[in-house]
Amino acid sequence: xxxxxxxxxxxxxxxxxxKRGYIFQKDKKTKLGAAxxxxxxxxxxxxxxxxxxxxx
Numbered sequence: 570x571x572x573x574x575x576x577x578x579x580x581x582x583x584x585x586x587x588k589r590g591y592i593f594q595k596d597k598k599t600k601l602g603a604a605x606x607x608x609x610x611x612x613x614x615x616x617x618x619x620x621x622x623x624x625x
Contacts, residue, residue, distance in 0.1 A: 593599045 593603075
């Protein structure tokens with residue numbers, strides 16, 4: 570049986586580094602997407618907190 574090679578996946582890719590194993594890039598699209606997701610999660614958490622206060 571042939572073993573698959575080990576992959577070294579990194580979390581964030583620097584623009585100067587030309588490797589392929591990465592999850593996110595340091596560019597405007599990734600930063601904008603992360604900001605939208607974080608903002609949405611904050612709104613959901615606030616909604617749960619305020620609904621708990623309102624129905625208490």
